[in-house]
Amino acid sequence: SCSSEKVKRVTSPSRGICEWLLTILSLFFIILTFPVSVWFCMKIVREYERAIVFRLGRLLPGRPRGPGLFFFLPCLDTYHKVDRRLKTLEIPFHEVVTKDMVTMEIDAVCYYRMENASLLLTSVANLSSTVQLLVQTTMKRLLAHRSFSEILLERKSIGQEMKVSPCGGGQLWGRSSGSVNHVRLPAELQQSLAVEAEAQRQAKVIAAEGEKAASESLKMAAEILASSPAAVQLHYLHMLQCLSAEKPSTILLPFINGKGVLCNQNKKIVSE
Known part of the structure; x- marks a missing residue:
């Protein structure tokens, strides 16, 4: 993968003769001063940490150190801890x-x-x-x-x-x-949205008031028509006149008492 190639390129430096010589001398010095020197060569890495070791400024190959103890050369190595917690x-x-x-x-x-x-x-x-x-x-x-x-x-x-x-x-x-x-x-934008919301609310209020007024008018008209049979007949004739003016193909006639007859004071006006 791209990440593994990148790690290889970063963590695989070539060592020179001088670096090998200094490493051998440091190990020899640690052996001569053992066991005192070992206390300076061991470090602890916590479970959520990883230690990155640099030797003479170059990243050492391999995985990061930790968790637990890891060994390094105090004279040549420096290390940095990286926190892996969220x-x-x-x-x-x-x-x-x-x-x-x-x-x-x-x-x-x-x-x-x-x-x-x-x-x-x-x-x-x-x-x-x-x-x-x-x-x-x-x-x-x-x-x-x-x-x-x-x-x-x-x-x-x-x-x-x-x-x-x-x-x-x-x-x-x-x-x-x-x-x-x-x-x-x-x-x-907040102001424009507020104005638009207020306009929508006012439109709903006006529509509701219009429906209320229309329902009251319809109620009054129904009461008037119910109290006067002649008014019903006149309204029906007005509807027929409007339909005939529009040249409809179908005319609907109401049925009263099961007959296709509309009467006014026992006088036949329209029959089948």
Whole structure:
């Protein structure tokens, strides 16, 4: 894989004659001063740590040391411990442009863990800044393909995509995942959305008041028609006149008492 090739290139330096000579002399000196010198050549690495050993400024080949005791040469070697526990990084608010061209500010939280301590120590100078920029770039790329409403409703899925999405060089030395915490809109957009929401609310109120007024008018009309049979007949004749003006292909006649007859004071007006 790309990470293993990178590790080989970093951790396989060629040793010169001078380095071999100094190493042999250091070992000989440790043997002469044994057992006092052994207390200066042993170090303890905790379970969640790994020690990266450099000899004369060059990274020693092999896996990082630890956990437990490891041996090094005090005169030639230096070591650095790398914490492999899960770490949390808060990503500050930064601007993101959505698919529907809405500019908003979001903040997030990132969880990351170191996997390749050797490559991390030799290739990354400022880990927190690197992870922060990496997460911000990934979030901008993912959110650019979503609308504003989708971002509000799909925060969990966005966090999952941030976890599995490729992060460039970040995948070589560790793993990271993130989630969106807060979404903050510009003041102008907040005001326009508030005005739109208020307009929708007023429209619903006006529609409800109109339905109420219409229902009251229908109730009054029904009471008038119920109290005067002649009014029903006049309304029916008015409907027939309107239908005939529009040249319909079908005319519907009401049935009263099972007969196709509409009577007014025992006088036949319309019959089958």
